[in-house]
Amino acid sequence: MIARLLHGVPRHALVLLAVVLAILVAAPVFANDYLLTVLIIILYFAYIGQAWNILMGFAGQLSLGHALYVGLGAYTTAALYVHFGIGPWLGMPVAILISVACGAVIGFLAFRFGVGGVYFAILTIAFCEFTRIGFDHFDWVGGSSGLFLPVANYTRNDLLNLRGQPVMFYYVILALTAGAFVMCHALLRSRVGYYWQAIREDELAARSLGINTFRYKMIAIIISSGMTAPAGVFYAFYYNNLFPEQTFFILRSIEIILGPIIGGIGTLFGPVIGAFLLTGLSEALQELLTAYGLDTPGAKRVFYGVCLLFVVMVLPHGIWPPIARLLRLGRRETPEA
Amino acid sequence: MPALLEVMNVSKNFSGLRAVADVSFAVPEGSIFAVIGPNGAGKTTLFNLIAGLLAPDEGSIAFVGARIDRLPPDEVCRRGIGRTFQIVRPFPTLSVEDNVAVGALLHHPNPESAMRRAHQVLLRLDLFEKRRHLAGALTLPDRKRLEVARALATEPKLLLLDEVMAGLRPTETDRMVDILKKLNAESGLTILLIEHVMRAVMSVATRVLVLHHGAAIAEGTPETVVRKPAVVQSYLGAEAV
Numbered sequence: 001m002i003a004r005l006l007h008g009v010p011r012h013a014l015v016l017l018a019v020v021l022a023i024l025v026a027a028p029v030f031a032n033d034y035l036l037t038v039l040i041i042i043l044y045f046a047y048i049g050q051a052w053n054i055l056m057g058f059a060g061q062l063s064l065g066h067a068l069y070v071g072l073g074a075y076t077t078a079a080l081y082v083h084f085g086i087g088p089w090l091g092m093p094v095a096i097l098i099s100v101a102c103g104a105v106i107g108f109l110a111f112r113f114g115v116g117g118v119y120f121a122i123l124t125i126a127f128c129e130f131t132r133i134g135f136d137h138f139d140w141v142g143g144s145s146g147l148f149l150p151v152a153n154y155t156r157n158d159l160l161n162l163r164g165q166p167v168m169f170y171y172v173i174l175a176l177t178a179g180a181f182v183m184c185h186a187l188l189r190s191r192v193g194y195y196w197q198a199i200r201e202d203e204l205a206a207r208s209l210g211i212n213t214f215r216y217k218m219i220a221i222i223i224s225s226g227m228t229a230p231a232g233v234f235y236a237f238y239y240n241n242l243f244p245e246q247t248f249f250i251l252r253s254i255e256i257i258l259g260p261i262i263g264g265i266g267t268l269f270g271p272v273i274g275a276f277l278l279t280g281l282s283e284a285l286q287e288l289l290t291a292y293g294l295d296t297p298g299a300k301r302v303f304y305g306v307c308l309l310f311v312v313m314v315l316p317h318g319i320w321p322p323i324a325r326l327l328r329l330g331r332r333e334t335p336e337a
Numbered sequence: 338m339p340a341l342l343e344v345m346n347v348s349k350n351f352s353g354l355r356a357v358a359d360v361s362f363a364v365p366e367g368s369i370f371a372v373i374g375p376n377g378a379g380k381t382t383l384f385n386l387i388a389g390l391l392a393p394d395e396g397s398i399a400f401v402g403a404r405i406d407r408l409p410p411d412e413v414c415r416r417g418i419g420r421t422f423q424i425v426r427p428f429p430t431l432s433v434e435d436n437v438a439v440g441a442l443l444h445h446p447n448p449e450s451a452m453r454r455a456h457q458v459l460l461r462l463d464l465f466e467k468r469r470h471l472a473g474a475l476t477l478p479d480r481k482r483l484e485v486a487r488a489l490a491t492e493p494k495l496l497l498l499d500e501v502m503a504g505l506r507p508t509e510t511d512r513m514v515d516i517l518k519k520l521n522a523e524s525g526l527t528i529l530l531i532e533h534v535m536r537a538v539m540s541v542a543t544r545v546l547v548l549h550h551g552a553a554i555a556e557g558t559p560e561t562v563v564r565k566p567a568v569v570q571s572y573l574g575a576e577a578v
Contacts, residue, residue: 208419
C-alpha cells in the first residue's frame with residue numbers, strides 16, 4: 001500500500017515533504033500562542049481547501065456552498081455533545097453521514113438533471129442559504145442566538161472530548177490535513193481520479209469512453225462533502241460557539257475556495273500553499289498595520305482581493321504549477337507540471 | 338460473415354428536418370465499412386445515433402444481436418463500441434498517455450495495467466514518443482491519432498471513426514490508412530468510418546454506404562459504388578455525370 005503510494009514520486013519531493021512535515025510537527029516548540037493560532041487557521045483552510053478541491057479541482061464541479069458541510073459537521077457534533085454528552089469522535093461519523101446525505105441530495109438533483117457549471121454553483125449556494133435560514137429558527141440548536149459549548153480554563157488536554165489547549169488542536173488539525181493530503185494523492189492516482197479528470201476536461205468525451213459520469217460525479221460530491229464535515233467538528237470544538245449567520249454565511253464558502261484557487265486548482269499542493277499565503281500574509285499585514293497603530297478592519301478583505309486579482313491576471317493556473325516546474329516535481333498530479 | 342452491427346429503418350428528425358431517413362445497413366464482422374456522402378447528408382447524425390448520443394425517432398439498432406438504440410453513450414461504449422469525434426475532443430491538460438489510460442481503465446481497473454495497455458496502443462498509433470506531451474499541445478494529425486488511440490484503448494469490437502482523415506495532409510492520410518488496415522488485419526477489429534477523403538475510402542474500405550439528404554442511395558464495394566450515376570451526381574455534382 002505505502003509502496004504503491006510512493007511509486008513514481010521523485011525522491012527529492014519526498015525529502016521536501018518530510019522536511020515540511022518535520023517543521024510543522026516541531027512548530028509548537030518554538031511558536032508562541034499567536035503564531036500557533038495562525039498555523040491552526042492555515043491548516044484548517046488547507047484541509048477544507050483539499051476537500052473542496054476534490055469536487056472542483058479533480059471533477060470540475062464548482063461548489064460555492066461548502067460552508068454547508070462545515071456547518072452541518074459543526075452543528076451535529078456540537079449538539080450531540082451539548083445535549084447528550086456524546087464526544088466529538090463518536091459524533092464525527094454521524095456528522096459525516098449527515099453531510100454526505102446532504103451532498104448526495106444536491107449531487108443527485110444536479111447531476112441527474114444535467115445541472116452543471118454556473119447553475120450547479122447557484123444550487124450549492126441555495127442549499128447553504130436555506131440551511132442558514134432554517135438553522136436560525138432551529139431552537140434545539142439555539143436558533144439565531146447560537147449554540148455554545150461549555151468552556152473552562154483547561155490545564156490538561158482531553159483529546160477524547162477535544163477540550164484543551166491550542167497545542168492539542170494544532171496537532172489534531174495537522175493530522176487531519178496530512179491525512180487529507182495523502183488521501184487526495186491516492187485518489188488522484190486511482191481509477192476514480194483519472195475518471196474525474198476526464199470528466200473535468202470533457203464530459204462528453206469521458207462518456208464516450210464508457211465512463212458513467214453521473215456515478216463518478218456523485219462519488220466526488222460524496223467524498224468531498226464527507227471530508228469537509230470533520231473540519232466542521234474541529235471548528236465547533238475549537239471556537240466553542242456556533243451562529244447560523246456566521247457558520248453558513250456565503251463568505252465562509254468563498255474563504256474556503258480562495259486558497260485552492262490561489263494555490264492552484266486541481267493540484268495537491270495548491271490548497272496548502274494557498275492557505276499558507278493567504279492566511280499567513282494577511283495576518284502578517286494585520287500585525288504590521290497594528291504595529292504602526294493603524295486600525296483598518298477591512299485590510300484583510302482588500303488583501304484577499306489583491307491576491308486574487310494578481311493570481312488571476314499573472315498566474316491563471318495558480319501559484320503551485322510554476323513552483324512545481326521550478327522544483328522539478330513533474331508528476332501527473334498537476335496538469336501543468 | 339455475421340453482422341456485428343445492424344441498423345434497421347432508422348430515422349431521425351430535427352424539428353422538421355429529416356436528417357436520417359429510413360436508413361438500413363449491416364456491418365459484417367471484420368469489415369471496414371465506410372459511410373460517405375456530401376456535407377449535410379446525415380452521416381454524423383447517423384453516427385451519433387449508433388453511439389447513443391441521440392435516440393432514433395423510428396427504427397432500431399442492434400449490436401451483437403442486442404438492441405442498443407436508446408442506451409446512453411457510456412453504456413454503448415461498455416458494450417464494445419469505441420468512437421472518435423469529428424472535431425477532436427482530447428483531455429487537453431492531461432498527458433497523451435493519461436488520455437489513453439482513461440480509455441484503458443474501462444477493462445483494466447488497475448491504473449498501472451491500464452498504463453501498460455495505453456503504451457501498447459500508443460506504440461501502434463505512432464504516438465509512444467509523445468506520450469508525456471500534453472494533449473492540448475499536439476498538432477492536428479497527432480490529435481486525430483490520439484482520438485483513435487483513446488477509443489481503441491477501450492478495446493472495442495467496433496470502432497466508429499468520424500472523419501479521422503479530414504484536415505490531414507496526403508502523407509498523414511496514408512499513415513492513418515496504414516494504421517487502420519493493420520488494426521483490422523491483425524486484430525480483426527471491425528471499423529465503421531465516415532469519410533470525405535475519397536482516396537482514403539477507396540483504399541481502406543471493404544464496403545461503402547452512400548448517404549444523400551439523409552437517405553441511403555447506394556451500397557456495395559467501393560469500386561461499384563463510385564460508378565453508380567446517382568452517387569456521382571450527388572457526391573461529385575451533376576456536371577460530373
